[in-house]
Amino acid sequence: xxxxxxxxxxxxxxxxxxxxxxxxxxxxxxxxxxxxxxxxxxxxxxxxxxxxxxxxxxxxxxxxxxxxxxxxxxxxxxxxxxxxxxxxxxxxxxxxxxxxxxxxxxxxxxxxxxxxxxxxxxxxxxxxxxxxxxxxxxxxxxxxxxxxxxxxxxxxxxxxxxxxxxxxxxxxxxxxxxxxxxxxxxxxxxxxxxxxxxxxxxxxxxxxxxxxxxxxxxxxxxxxxxxxxxxxxxxxxxxxxxxxxxxxxxxxxxxxxxxxxxxxxxxxxxxxxxxxxxxxxxxxxxxxxxxxxxxxxxxxxxxxxxxxxxxxxxxxxxxxxxxxxxxxxxxxxxxxxxxxxxxxxxxxxxxxxxxxxxxx
Numbered sequence: 580x581x582x583x584x585x586x587x588x589x590x591x592x593x594x595x596x597x598x599x600x601x602x603x604x605x606x607x608x609x610x611x612x613x614x615x616x617x618x619x620x621x622x623x624x625x626x627x628x629x630x631x632x633x634x635x636x637x638x639x640x641x642x643x644x645x646x647x648x649x650x651x652x653x654x655x656x657x658x659x660x661x662x663x664x665x666x667x668x669x670x671x672x673x674x675x676x677x678x679x680x681x682x683x684x685x686x687x688x689x690x691x692x693x694x695x696x697x698x699x700x701x702x703x704x705x706x707x708x709x710x711x712x713x714x715x716x717x718x719x720x721x722x723x724x725x726x727x728x729x730x731x732x733x734x735x736x737x738x739x740x741x742x743x744x745x746x747x748x749x750x751x752x753x754x755x756x757x758x759x760x761x762x763x764x765x766x767x768x769x770x771x772x773x774x775x776x777x778x779x780x781x782x783x784x785x786x787x788x789x790x791x792x793x794x795x796x797x798x799x800x801x802x803x804x805x806x807x808x809x810x811x812x813x814x815x816x817x818x819x820x821x822x823x824x825x826x827x828x829x830x831x832x833x834x835x836x837x838x839x840x841x842x843x844x845x846x847x848x849x850x851x852x853x854x855x856x857x858x859x860x861x862x863x864x865x866x867x868x869x870x871x872x873x874x875x876x877x878x879x880x881x882x883x884x885x886x887x888x889x890x891x892x893x894x895x896x897x898x899x900x901x902x903x904x905x906x907x908x909x910x911x912x913x914x915x916x917x918x919x920x921x922x923x924x925x926x927x928x929x930x931x932x933x934x935x936x937x938x939x
Contacts, residue, residue: 687800
């Protein structure tokens with residue numbers, strides 16, 4: 580009964596937050612909505628794919644920004660026509676959207692099939708190699724990336740006003756969050772968590788471990804592709820530098836700030852990152868203590884260090900602990916979400932997730 584009450588309270592809080600975000604354009608400034616919140620939703624959507632793979636599959640991926648970029652480049656090549664950079668195919672924008680998502684998902688499946696046979700630090704490093712290869716491929720093959728990137732990319736007419744892009748980000752974020760949560764309770768999701776905790780036992784029971792990992796990686800690439808499209812429409816361009824090592828690590832940092840064990844943490848981490856990025860320079864006397872815009876990455880590093888010291892589970896872990904204390908120090912409320920048993924028949928041991936893998 581207590582768990583049901585807690586889940587009901589969490590659900591109501593999430594519904595209230597979504598309603599607040601839905602009415603935000605009428606409550607906040609245009610800059611805050613179209614710059615801060617739209618960027619938060621885009622980065623949060625992309626970071627949620629890292630959290631999904633880590634939380635349900637025990638896979639920490641550094642290739643999600645590559646999926647993000649592939650979708651952007653494919654849309655730019657397909658949607659633009661004469662006078663633009665890239666292949667200039669001149670397709671209908673919505674056909675270009677389908678093409679970009681299809682290519683991104685197929686690439687994610689192929690890369691996931693290769694990476695699915697590795698775990699832990701080896702999976703992390705292999706996905707980093709994916710990111711490096713992707714960066715140099717787009718940087719050197721200018722026929723598909725244009726010299727210096729593809730510019731003047733227009734979003735579909737339906738998403739013309741900037742506030743519609745904000746709502747598109749909100750809708751996709753809600754769908755991704757709900758989809759990941761629901762998937763975690765399906766037979767596939769439960770099997771994936773079993774693969775995360777004990778792949779040898781799952782294989783002995785007849786589960787195709789590499790296929791489950793590859794499909795999860797494909798789904799994450801599918802969602803990251805939509806985040807990439809939103810980013811291209813928001814920026815109006817895409818270039819190889821946007822998928823280099825620096826932005827790749829930033830996306831992982833966003834997920835770590837929010838917490839790799841909670842899907843909500845992806846958007847929370849993105850919100851904190853964008854807030855610091857946007858408003859740090861406006862803090863009074865901030866330059867007097869040596870913090871300038873050029874040292875932004877140092878500030879982010881200090882924030883990540885402080886959060887990791889206070890709570891290895893990120894900001895969501897801190898929120899969970901505070902909520903537990905307000906309920907009279909009930910430590911059960913402060914504990915991470917338990918890992919359910921697949922189908923109720925296969926025991927799955929609770930694990931402590933680490934960057935790069937899990938440990939029993």
